[in-house]
Amino acid sequence: MTANWLKISVMSAMVLGVAACSSKDDEDRYVARDVEVLYNLAQDNLAKKRYKFAAAAFDEVERQHPYSVWARRAQLMAAYSHYMTNSYDDAILAAQRFLQLHPGNRSAPYAYYLIALCHYEQISDVGRDQQKTLDAESSLVEVIRRYPNSDYAKDAKLKLDLTRDHLAGKDMEVGRFYQNRHEYLAAETRYRAVIEKYQTTSHAPEALHRLVEIYLSLGIDDEAKMAAAVLGRNFPGSKWYRYSYALLSGKDMVPEVKESSWLSKIWPF
Template sequence: MSLDFAVTARDARAAMRAVAVVAGALTLAGCDTLASLNPFDQGEKYEMKIVPDVPAEKIYDDGLGRMKSSDHEGAAKKFAQLSKNYPYSEWARRGLIMEAYANYEAQKWEDAITASRSYLSKYPNTKDAAYAQYLLAMSNYNQIPDVTRDQERSEKALAALQELVQKYPDSEYVSDARNRIQIARDQLAGKEMEVGRYYLEKRNFPAAINRFREVVSKYQTTRHVEEALERLTEAYMALGITQEAQTAAAVLGHNFPDSPWYKDAYALLQSGGLEPREESQSWISRAFRGLRTAALGQ
Protein backbone atom coordinates (compact mmCIF):
# COMPACT_ATOMS: atom_id res chain seq x y z
CA MET A 1 0.00 0.00 0.00
CA SER A 2 1.39 3.40 -0.97
CA LEU A 3 1.77 6.20 1.50
CA ASP A 4 -0.60 8.45 -0.40
CA PHE A 5 -3.38 5.86 -0.33
CA ALA A 6 -2.84 5.18 3.40
CA VAL A 7 -3.12 8.89 4.18
CA THR A 8 -6.25 9.25 2.10
CA ALA A 9 -7.94 6.27 3.73
CA ARG A 10 -7.00 7.51 7.18
CA ASP A 11 -8.45 10.96 6.40
CA ALA A 12 -11.67 9.44 5.13
CA ARG A 13 -12.13 7.34 8.29
CA ALA A 14 -11.46 10.44 10.39
CA ALA A 15 -14.02 12.41 8.47
CA MET A 16 -16.62 9.65 8.94
CA ARG A 17 -15.94 9.60 12.72
CA ALA A 18 -16.41 13.39 12.79
CA VAL A 19 -19.77 13.12 11.02
CA ALA A 20 -20.85 10.46 13.52
CA VAL A 21 -19.87 12.69 16.44
CA VAL A 22 -21.79 15.63 14.99
CA ALA A 23 -24.85 13.45 14.38
CA GLY A 24 -24.70 12.21 17.95
CA ALA A 25 -24.43 15.74 19.24
CA LEU A 26 -27.44 16.78 17.22
CA THR A 27 -29.44 13.89 18.61
CA LEU A 28 -28.49 14.83 22.13
CA ALA A 29 -29.35 18.47 21.42
CA GLY A 30 -32.99 17.49 21.00
CA CYS A 31 -35.78 17.99 18.50
CA ASP A 32 -35.58 21.80 18.41
CA THR A 33 -32.17 21.70 16.75
CA LEU A 34 -33.32 19.16 14.17
CA ALA A 35 -36.46 21.10 13.45
CA SER A 36 -34.45 24.24 12.77
CA LEU A 37 -32.58 22.39 10.04
CA ASN A 38 -35.81 21.33 8.26
CA PRO A 39 -36.80 24.04 5.77
CA PHE A 40 -40.31 22.59 5.47
CA ASP A 41 -41.02 22.64 9.19
CA GLN A 42 -41.51 26.19 10.42
CA GLY A 43 -43.57 25.38 13.47
CA GLU A 44 -46.81 24.33 11.66
CA LYS A 45 -47.25 20.60 11.35
CA TYR A 46 -48.88 19.20 8.18
CA GLU A 47 -51.49 16.56 8.70
CA MET A 48 -52.77 14.49 5.83
CA LYS A 49 -56.56 14.45 5.91
CA ILE A 50 -58.87 12.31 3.85
CA VAL A 51 -61.93 14.27 2.88
CA PRO A 52 -64.85 11.93 2.44
CA ASP A 53 -66.87 12.21 -0.78
CA VAL A 54 -70.16 14.00 -0.22
CA PRO A 55 -72.97 12.33 -2.18
CA ALA A 56 -74.20 14.38 -5.12
CA GLU A 57 -77.75 14.25 -3.83
CA LYS A 58 -76.62 15.73 -0.51
CA ILE A 59 -74.86 18.63 -2.27
CA TYR A 60 -77.93 19.27 -4.42
CA ASP A 61 -80.26 19.20 -1.44
CA ASP A 62 -77.96 21.57 0.44
CA GLY A 63 -78.24 23.96 -2.49
CA LEU A 64 -82.01 23.73 -2.47
CA GLY A 65 -82.03 24.37 1.26
CA ARG A 66 -79.99 27.51 0.81
CA MET A 67 -82.35 28.67 -1.94
CA LYS A 68 -85.31 28.26 0.42
CA SER A 69 -83.54 30.38 3.04
CA SER A 70 -82.76 33.03 0.37
CA ASP A 71 -79.03 32.37 0.53
CA HIS A 72 -78.82 32.47 -3.26
CA GLU A 73 -75.08 33.05 -3.47
CA GLY A 74 -74.40 30.15 -1.13
CA ALA A 75 -76.77 27.99 -3.14
CA ALA A 76 -74.97 28.85 -6.37
CA LYS A 77 -71.68 27.72 -4.85
CA LYS A 78 -73.22 24.44 -3.75
CA PHE A 79 -74.65 23.75 -7.19
CA ALA A 80 -71.32 24.62 -8.78
CA GLN A 81 -69.68 21.85 -6.73
CA LEU A 82 -71.66 19.25 -8.64
CA SER A 83 -69.90 20.04 -11.91
CA LYS A 84 -66.53 19.84 -10.16
CA ASN A 85 -67.16 16.73 -8.09
CA TYR A 86 -69.40 14.81 -10.48
CA PRO A 87 -68.58 15.94 -14.03
CA TYR A 88 -70.45 14.38 -16.96
CA SER A 89 -73.20 13.20 -14.65
CA GLU A 90 -76.88 14.01 -14.55
CA TRP A 91 -76.19 15.78 -11.25
CA ALA A 92 -73.73 18.08 -13.03
CA ARG A 93 -76.41 19.00 -15.58
CA ARG A 94 -79.05 19.66 -12.93
CA GLY A 95 -76.57 21.57 -10.81
CA LEU A 96 -75.57 23.84 -13.70
CA ILE A 97 -79.08 25.03 -14.49
CA MET A 98 -79.72 25.59 -10.79
CA GLU A 99 -76.44 27.47 -10.52
CA ALA A 100 -77.64 29.81 -13.27
CA TYR A 101 -80.99 30.26 -11.53
CA ALA A 102 -79.43 30.86 -8.11
CA ASN A 103 -77.09 33.51 -9.53
CA TYR A 104 -80.06 35.11 -11.28
CA GLU A 105 -81.99 35.29 -8.03
CA ALA A 106 -78.91 36.76 -6.34
CA GLN A 107 -78.78 39.39 -9.12
CA LYS A 108 -75.30 38.21 -9.99
CA TRP A 109 -76.10 38.87 -13.63
CA GLU A 110 -72.72 38.08 -15.18
CA ASP A 111 -72.41 34.82 -13.23
CA ALA A 112 -75.91 33.87 -14.33
CA ILE A 113 -74.99 34.63 -17.94
CA THR A 114 -71.84 32.53 -17.70
CA ALA A 115 -73.66 29.53 -16.20
CA SER A 116 -76.52 29.81 -18.71
CA ARG A 117 -74.13 29.91 -21.65
CA SER A 118 -72.24 26.95 -20.25
CA TYR A 119 -75.48 24.99 -19.97
CA LEU A 120 -76.51 25.82 -23.54
CA SER A 121 -73.07 24.80 -24.79
CA LYS A 122 -73.08 21.45 -22.98
CA TYR A 123 -76.77 20.54 -23.04
CA PRO A 124 -78.40 22.35 -26.00
CA ASN A 125 -81.11 19.74 -26.62
CA THR A 126 -82.31 19.05 -23.09
CA LYS A 127 -85.61 20.00 -21.52
CA ASP A 128 -84.06 22.90 -19.56
CA ALA A 129 -82.30 24.51 -22.55
CA ALA A 130 -85.18 26.93 -23.14
CA TYR A 131 -85.04 27.99 -19.50
CA ALA A 132 -81.27 28.52 -19.73
CA GLN A 133 -81.84 30.72 -22.78
CA TYR A 134 -84.50 32.64 -20.87
CA LEU A 135 -82.17 33.21 -17.91
CA LEU A 136 -79.46 34.37 -20.31
CA ALA A 137 -81.84 36.83 -21.95
CA MET A 138 -83.30 38.13 -18.71
CA SER A 139 -79.88 38.59 -17.10
CA ASN A 140 -79.07 40.97 -19.95
CA TYR A 141 -82.54 42.50 -19.95
CA ASN A 142 -82.32 43.41 -16.27
CA GLN A 143 -79.20 45.45 -16.99
CA ILE A 144 -80.77 47.67 -19.67
CA PRO A 145 -79.87 51.29 -18.82
CA ASP A 146 -81.82 54.45 -19.58
CA VAL A 147 -81.72 55.86 -23.12
CA THR A 148 -79.05 58.42 -22.26
CA ARG A 149 -76.45 55.66 -21.95
CA ASP A 150 -74.91 53.11 -24.27
CA GLN A 151 -77.45 50.47 -25.32
CA GLU A 152 -75.15 47.48 -25.86
CA ARG A 153 -76.97 45.61 -23.10
CA SER A 154 -80.31 46.25 -24.83
CA GLU A 155 -78.92 44.78 -28.03
CA LYS A 156 -77.69 41.67 -26.21
CA ALA A 157 -81.02 41.24 -24.46
CA LEU A 158 -82.91 41.63 -27.74
CA ALA A 159 -80.68 39.09 -29.51
CA ALA A 160 -81.06 36.54 -26.70
CA LEU A 161 -84.84 37.00 -26.55
CA GLN A 162 -85.20 36.62 -30.30
CA GLU A 163 -83.07 33.47 -30.19
CA LEU A 164 -85.38 32.08 -27.52
CA VAL A 165 -88.44 32.64 -29.71
CA GLN A 166 -86.76 31.17 -32.77
CA LYS A 167 -85.16 28.10 -31.18
CA TYR A 168 -87.84 27.23 -28.63
CA PRO A 169 -91.13 28.45 -30.16
CA ASP A 170 -93.22 26.03 -28.07
CA SER A 171 -91.68 26.88 -24.71
CA GLU A 172 -93.63 28.50 -21.92
CA TYR A 173 -91.29 31.50 -21.99
CA VAL A 174 -92.12 32.66 -25.52
CA SER A 175 -95.07 34.87 -24.60
CA ASP A 176 -93.06 36.82 -22.03
CA ALA A 177 -90.09 36.96 -24.40
CA ARG A 178 -92.21 38.56 -27.14
CA ASN A 179 -93.37 41.30 -24.77
CA ARG A 180 -89.83 42.01 -23.66
CA ILE A 181 -88.61 42.05 -27.26
CA GLN A 182 -90.97 44.94 -27.91
CA ILE A 183 -89.69 46.78 -24.84
CA ALA A 184 -86.05 46.25 -25.85
CA ARG A 185 -86.79 47.45 -29.38
CA ASP A 186 -88.54 50.51 -27.98
CA GLN A 187 -85.46 51.22 -25.88
CA LEU A 188 -83.15 51.02 -28.89
CA ALA A 189 -85.48 53.25 -30.90
CA GLY A 190 -85.54 55.73 -28.02
CA LYS A 191 -81.76 55.95 -28.13
CA GLU A 192 -81.81 56.67 -31.85
CA MET A 193 -84.41 59.38 -31.29
CA GLU A 194 -82.36 61.02 -28.56
CA VAL A 195 -79.29 61.25 -30.78
CA GLY A 196 -81.40 62.35 -33.77
CA ARG A 197 -82.96 65.21 -31.80
CA TYR A 198 -79.50 66.32 -30.74
CA TYR A 199 -78.33 66.53 -34.35
CA LEU A 200 -81.55 68.26 -35.38
CA GLU A 201 -81.04 70.90 -32.70
CA LYS A 202 -77.46 71.38 -33.90
CA ARG A 203 -78.81 71.74 -37.48
CA ASN A 204 -76.79 68.74 -38.61
CA PHE A 205 -79.69 67.57 -40.73
CA PRO A 206 -78.04 64.67 -42.62
CA ALA A 207 -76.89 63.10 -39.32
CA ALA A 208 -80.36 63.60 -37.84
CA ILE A 209 -82.01 61.98 -40.87
CA ASN A 210 -79.76 58.92 -40.51
CA ARG A 211 -80.93 58.42 -36.93
CA PHE A 212 -84.61 58.90 -37.68
CA ARG A 213 -84.26 56.63 -40.69
CA GLU A 214 -83.06 53.85 -38.36
CA VAL A 215 -86.25 54.17 -36.34
CA VAL A 216 -88.51 54.16 -39.40
CA SER A 217 -86.66 51.25 -41.05
CA LYS A 218 -86.00 48.98 -38.06
CA TYR A 219 -88.38 49.98 -35.25
CA GLN A 220 -91.67 50.71 -37.01
CA THR A 221 -93.75 48.99 -34.34
CA THR A 222 -92.40 51.11 -31.49
CA ARG A 223 -94.01 54.20 -30.01
CA HIS A 224 -91.24 56.37 -31.44
CA VAL A 225 -92.06 55.92 -35.13
CA GLU A 226 -94.67 58.73 -35.23
CA GLU A 227 -92.22 61.30 -33.95
CA ALA A 228 -89.50 59.94 -36.25
CA LEU A 229 -91.68 60.58 -39.32
CA GLU A 230 -92.45 64.11 -38.15
CA ARG A 231 -88.76 64.79 -37.48
CA LEU A 232 -87.94 63.52 -40.97
CA THR A 233 -90.45 66.01 -42.32
CA GLU A 234 -88.63 68.78 -40.43
CA ALA A 235 -85.13 67.70 -41.51
CA TYR A 236 -86.01 67.22 -45.18
CA MET A 237 -87.81 70.57 -45.28
CA ALA A 238 -84.76 72.25 -43.78
CA LEU A 239 -82.60 70.73 -46.54
CA GLY A 240 -85.10 71.65 -49.25
CA ILE A 241 -85.80 68.01 -50.12
CA THR A 242 -89.52 68.62 -50.23
CA GLN A 243 -90.55 65.39 -51.94
CA GLU A 244 -89.22 63.30 -49.05
CA ALA A 245 -90.72 65.72 -46.54
CA GLN A 246 -94.11 65.32 -48.19
CA THR A 247 -93.77 61.54 -48.25
CA ALA A 248 -92.83 61.38 -44.56
CA ALA A 249 -95.90 63.43 -43.66
CA ALA A 250 -98.17 61.41 -45.97
CA VAL A 251 -97.03 58.09 -44.51
CA LEU A 252 -97.46 59.51 -41.03
CA GLY A 253 -101.00 60.64 -41.82
CA HIS A 254 -101.94 57.38 -43.50
CA ASN A 255 -100.80 55.19 -40.60
CA PHE A 256 -101.45 57.54 -37.67
CA PRO A 257 -104.15 60.01 -38.78
CA ASP A 258 -105.03 61.09 -35.23
CA SER A 259 -101.44 61.57 -34.09
CA PRO A 260 -100.45 65.03 -32.82
CA TRP A 261 -97.17 64.49 -34.68
CA TYR A 262 -99.11 64.34 -37.95
CA LYS A 263 -100.79 67.64 -37.15
CA ASP A 264 -97.34 69.21 -36.64
CA ALA A 265 -96.00 67.73 -39.88
CA TYR A 266 -99.06 68.88 -41.81
CA ALA A 267 -98.78 72.42 -40.43
CA LEU A 268 -95.07 72.54 -41.31
CA LEU A 269 -95.77 71.57 -44.93
CA GLN A 270 -98.58 74.09 -45.20
CA SER A 271 -96.25 76.84 -43.99
CA GLY A 272 -94.16 76.10 -47.07
CA GLY A 273 -97.14 75.95 -49.41
CA LEU A 274 -97.08 72.14 -49.56
CA GLU A 275 -99.30 69.22 -48.65
CA PRO A 276 -98.58 65.61 -47.73
CA ARG A 277 -98.05 63.50 -50.84
CA GLU A 278 -96.56 60.02 -50.90
CA GLU A 279 -93.89 59.21 -53.45
CA SER A 280 -94.11 55.44 -53.97
CA GLN A 281 -90.39 55.06 -54.76
CA SER A 282 -89.25 56.81 -51.59
CA TRP A 283 -87.42 54.68 -49.04
CA ILE A 284 -90.01 55.79 -46.49
CA SER A 285 -92.88 54.46 -48.59
CA ARG A 286 -91.06 51.20 -49.29
CA ALA A 287 -90.32 50.69 -45.60
CA PHE A 288 -93.97 50.98 -44.62
CA ARG A 289 -95.15 49.02 -47.64
CA GLY A 290 -93.08 46.11 -46.35
CA LEU A 291 -94.62 46.50 -42.92
CA ARG A 292 -98.15 46.50 -44.34
CA THR A 293 -97.40 43.45 -46.47
CA ALA A 294 -96.06 41.57 -43.45
CA ALA A 295 -99.13 42.53 -41.43
CA LEU A 296 -101.51 41.26 -44.15
CA GLY A 297 -99.60 37.99 -44.30
CA GLN A 298 -100.06 37.26 -40.60
Protein backbone atom coordinates in the same frame (compact mmCIF):
# COMPACT_ATOMS: atom_id res chain seq x y z
CA MET B 1 -69.85 13.25 10.75
CA THR B 2 -73.12 14.73 11.97
CA ALA B 3 -75.55 16.55 9.66
CA ASN B 4 -75.09 19.84 11.52
CA TRP B 5 -71.30 19.61 11.41
CA LEU B 6 -71.46 18.82 7.71
CA LYS B 7 -73.66 21.83 7.02
CA ILE B 8 -71.34 24.17 8.93
CA SER B 9 -68.34 22.70 7.16
CA VAL B 10 -69.80 23.17 3.70
CA MET B 11 -70.99 26.70 4.46
CA SER B 12 -67.54 27.64 5.72
CA ALA B 13 -65.94 26.16 2.64
CA MET B 14 -68.17 28.21 0.40
CA VAL B 15 -67.37 31.42 2.24
CA LEU B 16 -63.65 30.69 2.01
CA GLY B 17 -63.91 29.94 -1.69
CA VAL B 18 -62.96 26.30 -1.67
CA ALA B 19 -64.52 25.97 -5.14
CA ALA B 20 -61.42 27.64 -6.55
CA CYS B 21 -58.73 25.44 -5.03
CA SER B 22 -55.34 26.56 -6.26
CA SER B 23 -53.08 26.87 -3.22
CA LYS B 24 -51.88 24.23 -0.75
CA ASP B 25 -54.07 25.75 1.96
CA ASP B 26 -57.10 25.39 -0.31
CA GLU B 27 -56.23 21.78 -0.94
CA ASP B 28 -55.97 21.16 2.80
CA ARG B 29 -59.50 22.50 3.27
CA TYR B 30 -60.94 20.41 0.44
CA VAL B 31 -63.32 17.74 1.69
CA ALA B 32 -65.07 15.36 -0.71
CA ARG B 33 -68.77 15.07 0.02
CA ASP B 34 -71.57 12.83 -1.11
CA VAL B 35 -73.30 14.28 -4.15
CA GLU B 36 -76.81 13.92 -2.77
CA VAL B 37 -75.85 15.67 0.46
CA LEU B 38 -74.28 18.55 -1.45
CA TYR B 39 -77.23 18.87 -3.79
CA ASN B 40 -79.79 18.76 -1.00
CA LEU B 41 -77.84 21.41 0.89
CA ALA B 42 -77.92 23.62 -2.18
CA GLN B 43 -81.65 23.08 -2.56
CA ASP B 44 -82.18 23.86 1.10
CA ASN B 45 -80.36 27.18 0.76
CA LEU B 46 -82.32 27.93 -2.39
CA ALA B 47 -85.61 27.30 -0.61
CA LYS B 48 -84.52 29.67 2.14
CA LYS B 49 -83.60 32.30 -0.46
CA ARG B 50 -79.94 32.17 0.50
CA TYR B 51 -79.03 32.40 -3.13
CA LYS B 52 -75.29 33.06 -2.82
CA PHE B 53 -74.82 29.97 -0.69
CA ALA B 54 -77.06 27.99 -3.00
CA ALA B 55 -75.04 29.03 -6.05
CA ALA B 56 -71.78 28.08 -4.34
CA ALA B 57 -73.17 24.70 -3.30
CA PHE B 58 -74.52 23.94 -6.78
CA ASP B 59 -71.14 24.87 -8.25
CA GLU B 60 -69.53 22.51 -5.75
CA VAL B 61 -71.79 19.68 -6.91
CA GLU B 62 -70.54 20.11 -10.46
CA ARG B 63 -66.92 20.47 -9.37
CA GLN B 64 -66.84 17.40 -7.14
CA HIS B 65 -69.13 15.19 -9.23
CA PRO B 66 -68.83 16.46 -12.83
CA TYR B 67 -70.09 13.27 -14.48
CA SER B 68 -73.11 12.64 -12.33
CA VAL B 69 -76.70 13.33 -13.27
CA TRP B 70 -76.73 15.74 -10.33
CA ALA B 71 -74.09 17.89 -12.02
CA ARG B 72 -76.37 18.52 -14.98
CA ARG B 73 -79.15 19.66 -12.69
CA ALA B 74 -76.75 21.71 -10.59
CA GLN B 75 -75.47 23.69 -13.59
CA LEU B 76 -78.86 25.16 -14.36
CA MET B 77 -79.77 25.64 -10.70
CA ALA B 78 -76.49 27.48 -10.17
CA ALA B 79 -77.36 29.73 -13.11
CA TYR B 80 -80.74 30.51 -11.54
CA SER B 81 -79.17 31.14 -8.12
CA HIS B 82 -76.63 33.55 -9.63
CA TYR B 83 -79.47 35.30 -11.45
CA MET B 84 -81.37 35.77 -8.21
CA THR B 85 -78.38 37.61 -6.71
CA ASN B 86 -78.08 39.80 -9.82
CA SER B 87 -74.77 38.12 -10.64
CA TYR B 88 -75.77 38.22 -14.28
CA ASP B 89 -72.41 37.40 -15.84
CA ASP B 90 -72.04 34.30 -13.66
CA ALA B 91 -75.61 33.27 -14.46
CA ILE B 92 -75.04 33.66 -18.20
CA LEU B 93 -71.81 31.66 -18.08
CA ALA B 94 -73.48 28.86 -16.11
CA ALA B 95 -76.45 28.71 -18.50
CA GLN B 96 -74.18 28.77 -21.54
CA ARG B 97 -72.09 25.95 -20.09
CA PHE B 98 -75.26 23.93 -19.54
CA LEU B 99 -76.28 24.47 -23.18
CA GLN B 100 -72.85 23.54 -24.48
CA LEU B 101 -72.86 20.27 -22.57
CA HIS B 102 -76.56 19.43 -22.89
CA PRO B 103 -77.96 21.21 -25.97
CA GLY B 104 -80.86 18.80 -26.37
CA ASN B 105 -81.91 18.71 -22.74
CA ARG B 106 -85.57 19.42 -22.01
CA SER B 107 -84.46 22.34 -19.82
CA ALA B 108 -82.63 24.01 -22.70
CA PRO B 109 -85.53 26.42 -23.42
CA TYR B 110 -85.29 27.73 -19.88
CA ALA B 111 -81.52 28.14 -20.17
CA TYR B 112 -81.93 30.28 -23.28
CA TYR B 113 -84.69 32.26 -21.59
CA LEU B 114 -82.57 32.82 -18.48
CA ILE B 115 -79.73 34.19 -20.60
CA ALA B 116 -82.18 36.58 -22.26
CA LEU B 117 -83.52 37.68 -18.87
CA CYS B 118 -80.02 38.42 -17.62
CA HIS B 119 -79.36 40.70 -20.57
CA TYR B 120 -82.83 42.25 -20.41
CA GLU B 121 -82.53 43.21 -16.76
CA GLN B 122 -79.28 45.05 -17.48
CA ILE B 123 -80.82 47.43 -19.99
CA SER B 124 -79.74 50.94 -19.07
CA ASP B 125 -81.38 54.29 -19.74
CA VAL B 126 -81.19 55.67 -23.27
CA GLY B 127 -78.46 58.11 -22.27
CA ARG B 128 -75.94 55.29 -21.84
CA ASP B 129 -74.34 52.65 -24.04
CA GLN B 130 -76.94 50.21 -25.36
CA GLN B 131 -74.84 47.09 -25.88
CA LYS B 132 -76.77 45.22 -23.21
CA THR B 133 -80.00 46.21 -24.93
CA LEU B 134 -78.68 44.80 -28.20
CA ASP B 135 -77.63 41.63 -26.37
CA ALA B 136 -81.12 41.37 -24.89
CA GLU B 137 -82.70 41.80 -28.30
CA SER B 138 -80.62 39.05 -29.91
CA SER B 139 -81.15 36.68 -26.95
CA LEU B 140 -84.91 37.23 -26.94
CA VAL B 141 -85.05 36.66 -30.68
CA GLU B 142 -83.17 33.39 -30.15
CA VAL B 143 -85.74 32.18 -27.62
CA ILE B 144 -88.59 33.01 -30.01
CA ARG B 145 -86.83 31.41 -32.97
CA ARG B 146 -85.99 28.16 -31.22
CA TYR B 147 -89.16 27.68 -29.18
CA PRO B 148 -91.92 29.70 -30.89
CA ASN B 149 -94.82 27.90 -29.20
CA SER B 150 -93.46 27.92 -25.66
CA ASP B 151 -94.50 30.08 -22.74
CA TYR B 152 -90.95 31.43 -22.75
CA ALA B 153 -91.47 32.69 -26.30
CA LYS B 154 -94.69 34.45 -25.31
CA ASP B 155 -92.95 36.41 -22.60
CA ALA B 156 -89.91 36.96 -24.82
CA LYS B 157 -92.13 38.61 -27.45
CA LEU B 158 -93.45 41.08 -24.90
CA LYS B 159 -89.96 41.88 -23.68
CA LEU B 160 -88.69 42.13 -27.26
CA ASP B 161 -91.25 44.84 -28.03
CA LEU B 162 -90.09 46.82 -25.00
CA THR B 163 -86.44 46.25 -25.90
CA ARG B 164 -86.91 47.51 -29.44
CA ASP B 165 -88.86 50.50 -28.18
CA HIS B 166 -85.88 51.27 -25.96
CA LEU B 167 -83.44 51.00 -28.86
CA ALA B 168 -85.66 53.27 -30.94
CA GLY B 169 -85.66 55.74 -28.05
CA LYS B 170 -81.88 55.80 -28.13
CA ASP B 171 -81.85 56.57 -31.84
CA MET B 172 -84.39 59.33 -31.28
CA GLU B 173 -82.30 60.89 -28.54
CA VAL B 174 -79.19 60.93 -30.72
CA GLY B 175 -81.18 62.17 -33.70
CA ARG B 176 -82.59 65.11 -31.74
CA PHE B 177 -79.08 65.92 -30.52
CA TYR B 178 -77.77 66.17 -34.08
CA GLN B 179 -80.84 68.03 -35.27
CA ASN B 180 -80.46 70.67 -32.57
CA ARG B 181 -76.90 71.16 -33.79
CA HIS B 182 -78.18 71.50 -37.37
CA GLU B 183 -76.29 68.35 -38.38
CA TYR B 184 -79.25 67.25 -40.45
CA LEU B 185 -77.75 64.35 -42.36
CA ALA B 186 -76.55 62.67 -39.15
CA ALA B 187 -79.98 63.24 -37.59
CA GLU B 188 -81.74 61.84 -40.66
CA THR B 189 -79.69 58.65 -40.39
CA ARG B 190 -80.97 58.07 -36.85
CA TYR B 191 -84.59 58.84 -37.69
CA ARG B 192 -84.44 56.59 -40.74
CA ALA B 193 -83.11 53.78 -38.53
CA VAL B 194 -86.21 54.10 -36.36
CA ILE B 195 -88.47 53.96 -39.40
CA GLU B 196 -86.66 51.06 -41.03
CA LYS B 197 -86.02 48.88 -37.96
CA TYR B 198 -88.51 49.96 -35.31
CA GLN B 199 -91.55 51.23 -37.21
CA THR B 200 -93.96 49.42 -34.86
CA THR B 201 -92.62 51.20 -31.77
CA SER B 202 -94.08 54.23 -30.05
CA HIS B 203 -91.31 56.41 -31.52
CA ALA B 204 -92.26 55.97 -35.18
CA PRO B 205 -94.71 58.93 -35.37
CA GLU B 206 -92.18 61.38 -33.96
CA ALA B 207 -89.45 60.00 -36.22
CA LEU B 208 -91.61 60.70 -39.26
CA HIS B 209 -92.34 64.23 -38.06
CA ARG B 210 -88.65 64.91 -37.44
CA LEU B 211 -87.96 63.78 -40.99
CA VAL B 212 -90.50 66.30 -42.22
CA GLU B 213 -88.64 69.00 -40.29
CA ILE B 214 -85.25 67.93 -41.62
CA TYR B 215 -86.33 67.60 -45.25
CA LEU B 216 -87.91 71.04 -45.15
CA SER B 217 -84.71 72.45 -43.64
CA LEU B 218 -82.69 70.82 -46.42
CA GLY B 219 -85.12 71.93 -49.13
CA ILE B 220 -86.10 68.36 -50.03
CA ASP B 221 -89.80 69.16 -50.27
CA ASP B 222 -90.94 65.97 -51.98
CA GLU B 223 -89.51 63.81 -49.19
CA ALA B 224 -91.07 66.09 -46.59
CA LYS B 225 -94.47 65.68 -48.24
CA MET B 226 -94.01 61.92 -48.39
CA ALA B 227 -93.02 61.64 -44.74
CA ALA B 228 -96.08 63.67 -43.77
CA ALA B 229 -98.29 61.49 -45.98
CA VAL B 230 -97.02 58.32 -44.34
CA LEU B 231 -97.52 59.90 -40.94
CA GLY B 232 -101.09 60.93 -41.78
CA ARG B 233 -101.98 57.54 -43.20
CA ASN B 234 -100.65 55.49 -40.30
CA PHE B 235 -101.08 57.87 -37.36
CA PRO B 236 -103.87 60.26 -38.37
CA GLY B 237 -104.79 61.15 -34.79
CA SER B 238 -101.22 61.75 -33.65
CA LYS B 239 -100.07 65.15 -32.48
CA TRP B 240 -97.01 64.63 -34.66
CA TYR B 241 -99.18 64.57 -37.76
CA ARG B 242 -100.82 67.82 -36.68
CA TYR B 243 -97.37 69.38 -36.27
CA SER B 244 -96.22 68.12 -39.68
CA TYR B 245 -99.39 69.24 -41.40
CA ALA B 246 -99.03 72.70 -39.88
CA LEU B 247 -95.43 72.92 -41.10
CA LEU B 248 -96.42 72.03 -44.65
CA SER B 249 -99.44 74.34 -44.59
CA GLY B 250 -97.19 77.20 -43.59
CA LYS B 251 -95.28 76.66 -46.83
CA ASP B 252 -98.40 76.15 -48.95
CA MET B 253 -97.73 72.42 -49.21
CA VAL B 254 -99.81 69.34 -48.46
CA PRO B 255 -98.83 65.73 -47.71
CA GLU B 256 -98.24 63.89 -50.96
CA VAL B 257 -97.27 60.34 -51.88
CA LYS B 258 -94.10 59.95 -53.93
CA GLU B 259 -93.59 56.46 -55.31
CA SER B 260 -89.88 57.11 -55.76
CA SER B 261 -89.32 57.82 -52.07
CA TRP B 262 -87.49 55.31 -49.88
CA LEU B 263 -90.46 55.56 -47.52
CA SER B 264 -92.77 54.01 -50.12
CA LYS B 265 -90.79 50.77 -49.85
CA ILE B 266 -91.36 50.61 -46.10
CA TRP B 267 -94.93 51.86 -45.95
CA PRO B 268 -96.46 51.10 -49.36
CA PHE B 269 -99.69 52.88 -50.23
